[in-house]
Amino acid sequence: MYIGIDLGGTNIAAGLVNDECKILATKSVPTQAETRSGEEICRAMAELALDLCRENGVPASEIQWVGIGAPGTIDSENGIIAYANNIRFFGTPAAKIFRETFDVPVYLGNDANCAALGEAYAGAAKNARHAIMITLGTGLGGGIIIDKKIYAGFNGAGGEIGHTVIVQNGRPCSCGRKGCWEAYSSATGLINLTRDAMARDPEHKSKLWSVVKDGKLENVSGRSAYLAAREGDELAKSVTDEYEAYLASGIATIINIFQPEVFCVGGGVSHEGDRLMEPVKKLVAGQVYTRSISNIRQTEVRLAELGNAAGIVGAAMLGK
Amino acid sequence: MYIGIDLGGTNIAAGLVNDECKILATKSVPTQAETRSGEEICRAMAELALDLCRENGVPASEIQWVGIGAPGTIDSENGIIAYANNIRFFGTPAAKIFRETFDVPVYLGNDANCAALGEAYAGAAKNARHAIMITLGTGLGGGIIIDKKIYAGFNGAGGEIGHTVIVQNGRPCSCGRKGCWEAYSSATGLINLTRDAMARDPEHKSKLWSVVKDGKLENVSGRSAYLAAREGDELAKSVTDEYEAYLASGIATIINIFQPEVFCVGGGVSHEGDRLMEPVKKLVAGQVYTRSISNIRQTEVRLAELGNAAGIVGAAMLGK
Numbered sequence: 194m195y196i197g198i199d200l201g202g203t204n205i206a207a208g209l210v211n212d213e214c215k216i217l218a219t220k221s222v223p224t225q226a227e228t229r230s231g232e233e234i235c236r237a238m239a240e241l242a243l244d245l246c247r248e249n250g251v252p253a254s255e256i257q258w259v260g261i262g263a264p265g266t267i268d269s270e271n272g273i274i275a276y277a278n279n280i281r282f283f284g285t286p287a288a289k290i291f292r293e294t295f296d297v298p299v300y301l302g303n304d305a306n307c308a309a310l311g312e313a314y315a316g317a318a319k320n321a322r323h324a325i326m327i328t329l330g331t332g333l334g335g336g337i338i339i340d341k342k343i344y345a346g347f348n349g350a351g352g353e354i355g356h357t358v359i360v361q362n363g364r365p366c367s368c369g370r371k372g373c374w375e376a377y378s379s380a381t382g383l384i385n386l387t388r389d390a391m392a393r394d395p396e397h398k399s400k401l402w403s404v405v406k407d408g409k410l411e412n413v414s415g416r417s418a419y420l421a422a423r424e425g426d427e428l429a430k431s432v433t434d435e436y437e438a439y440l441a442s443g444i445a446t447i448i449n450i451f452q453p454e455v456f457c458v459g460g461g462v463s464h465e466g467d468r469l470m471e472p473v474k475k476l477v478a479g480q481v482y483t484r485s486i487s488n489i490r491q492t493e494v495r496l497a498e499l500g501n502a503a504g505i506v507g508a509a510m511l512g513k
Numbered sequence: 514m515y516i517g518i519d520l521g522g523t524n525i526a527a528g529l530v531n532d533e534c535k536i537l538a539t540k541s542v543p544t545q546a547e548t549r550s551g552e553e554i555c556r557a558m559a560e561l562a563l564d565l566c567r568e569n570g571v572p573a574s575e576i577q578w579v580g581i582g583a584p585g586t587i588d589s590e591n592g593i594i595a596y597a598n599n600i601r602f603f604g605t606p607a608a609k610i611f612r613e614t615f616d617v618p619v620y621l622g623n624d625a626n627c628a629a630l631g632e633a634y635a636g637a638a639k640n641a642r643h644a645i646m647i648t649l650g651t652g653l654g655g656g657i658i659i660d661k662k663i664y665a666g667f668n669g670a671g672g673e674i675g676h677t678v679i680v681q682n683g684r685p686c687s688c689g690r691k692g693c694w695e696a697y698s699s700a701t702g703l704i705n706l707t708r709d710a711m712a713r714d715p716e717h718k719s720k721l722w723s724v725v726k727d728g729k730l731e732n733v734s735g736r737s738a739y740l741a742a743r744e745g746d747e748l749a750k751s752v753t754d755e756y757e758a759y760l761a762s763g764i765a766t767i768i769n770i771f772q773p774e775v776f777c778v779g780g781g782v783s784h785e786g787d788r789l790m791e792p793v794k795k796l797v798a799g800q801v802y803t804r805s806i807s808n809i810r811q812t813e814v815r816l817a818e819l820g821n822a823a824g825i826v827g828a829a830m831l832g833k
Contacts, residue, residue: 266803266806266809268809275806275808275809276806276808276809283808284808321667322667323666323667335770337770339659339664344659344771345772346643346771346772346773347641347642347643347772347773347774347810347812348772348803348809348810348811349772349809350772350802350803350806350809351769351770351771351772352770353769353770353802354769354770356766356769356802357677357766357769357770358679358762358763358765358766359678359679359681360680360681361679361680361758361759361762368802369805370765370800438681439681442678442681443678445678445690446676446677446678449671449673449674449676449677450655450657450671450672450673450674450677450770451664451666451671452665452666452667452668452669452670452671453666453667454667480690482670482673482676482688483586483668483670485689486586486595486596486670488595488596488603488604489586489588489595489596489668489669489670490667490668491668492667
């Protein structure tokens with residue numbers, strides 16, 4: 194039995210996971226990232242793991258290891274969180290601190306990488322040796338799985354697939370560069386494309402204005418364009434077309450680099466399902482480098498399957 | 514003792530390579546790609562390897578294996594060349610045909626990948642576990658080394674780092690897409706940037722016109738802009754600045770994905786040496802995702818060291 198922990202900015206979620214990657218029980222507590230130090234959060238994770246065992250009648254001695262998916266840059270070899278965006282980790286020896294409360298082998302990984310590992314063990318990329326996963330949320334998270342293991346480079350910071358420049362001097366990105374894929378294909382990117390389109394329609398002819406709460410630009414969400422497009426709105430359709438073009442261009446680029454069995458798409462925007470995926474798959478198939486080579490296998494582009502559970506399952510599999 | 518073969522469109526070059534990655538002897542013959550079938554070329558490679566042994570008094574039985582670096586898409590598991598651009602390979606069982614003439618274990622790899630493996634074993638990335646190499650020639654070749662092995666995806670076609678779109682709807686690329694990195698940062702890309710700049714100077718004020726043979730656009734080479742820039746020409750300097758900006762942007766992007774110990778730059782344009790590399794390194798350092806994380810190691814960007822020998826050495830190391 195294993196425990197996987199998904200450490201988020203808002204909540205810490207832990208799950209008991211068995212050898213078949215099934216989550217048997219979960220428990221979560223608030224992270225309190227604003228008021229707690231990194232050390233306190235490490236201890237809170239250990240206590241949560243112990244509570245999860247107690248509440249489910251599992252002796253702590255039956256836990257083979259605990260895996261933790263944390264946001265930020267992880268030195269997994271040394272059990273250290275080098276840096277995180279929204280939690281106070283700066284070279285924090287997270288594994289060591291955790292083990293002072295719950296003495297068990299502890300493995301650390303980046304949260305986006307753990308989600309990818311979860312999909313590779315139990316989700317859309319179950320049968321893939323190599324897989325890529327992107328998460329279309331506030332940012333564009335990426336995870337690289339090679340030989341069923343997370344690949345994160347020599348310093349643990351690799352896999353930042355969202356921070357690949359696809360437009361020279363393009364939209365500003367959260368990372369400080371301009372024109373990153375994340376700035377176009379994350380949910381935030383979709384919101385910005387939608388707002389730009391609405392700004393080009395000062396007479397409010399588009400249905401975009403009616404699907405957005407109070408018709409206010411600040412209420413545009415990652416769903417607005419798809420909602421209005423489904424009602425036949427042309428401006429909204431031009432937004433979803435543009436969004437899908439950027440997304441497909443980036444996916445084809447990453448496939449040209451990795452040629453994984455499966456390229457897996459998750460996160461908020463992916464809830465559009467086939468409305469998003471069918472056009473994107475067609476665009477990708479028309480762009481990948483291997484499109485004209487008839488006698489080799491082509492990467493499958495698929496929706497992620499596990500949703501939020503991917504992070505817990507992937508973290509639990511870190512020790513494999 | 515090993516034999517490494519670098520199969521090019523013009524010549525087949527073979528080298529005897531020892532365990533220390535030293536090339537002890539070489540021999541080459543014309544490929545005759547226009548008149549020979551893929552099968553004939555496979556047999557010619559085997560005969561070249563046998564001749565190389567004979568001429569150097571090395572019994573064929575002392576050759577542990579032969580490695581072949583070939584242009585195109587390689588199914589290395591099955592010893593098949595799935596497809597090559599300029600040689601007639603279409604699902605050709607190259608290893609099997611080779612062994613009918615010279616019965617020795619045969620390993621196949623893509624030529625750009627072999628060059629990267631050569632640098633990883635004996636050149637600029639000798640001490641790196643993970644390394645990326647790009648070759649700035651007619652195209653922009655890429656090689657990915659992970660755990661000292663070539664990574665080429667599940668179908669052997671991975672590592673096409675040059676075919677990553679960096680400008681949406683940008684310059685047409687040889688692969689049929691628009692805006693690939695190759696279209697900007699290969700020697701061909703540099704030539705096109707140079708020609709465009711010259712076309713903006715109809716009065717021939719720039720020294721670019723005097724460094725180019727007969728002052729003709731068709732005689733622009735990958736060296737023209739650097740030659741004129743060294744003489745203080747401003748237009749030429751604007752071309753090299755632009756070229757370096759594209760190159761650095763792409764390198765920073767690939768580092769964000771892979772975080773390798775070493776990112777290695779080879780090929781014709783790299784002969785500019787520090788004139789090219791110093792500004793590029795500075796630009797890369799200012800753009801990589803990890804630039805503001807103080808407590809982790811950063812990728813080193815370096816010139817390739819082995820030149821044309823990289824392909825032979827890397828091919829010889831395919832069996833490691």
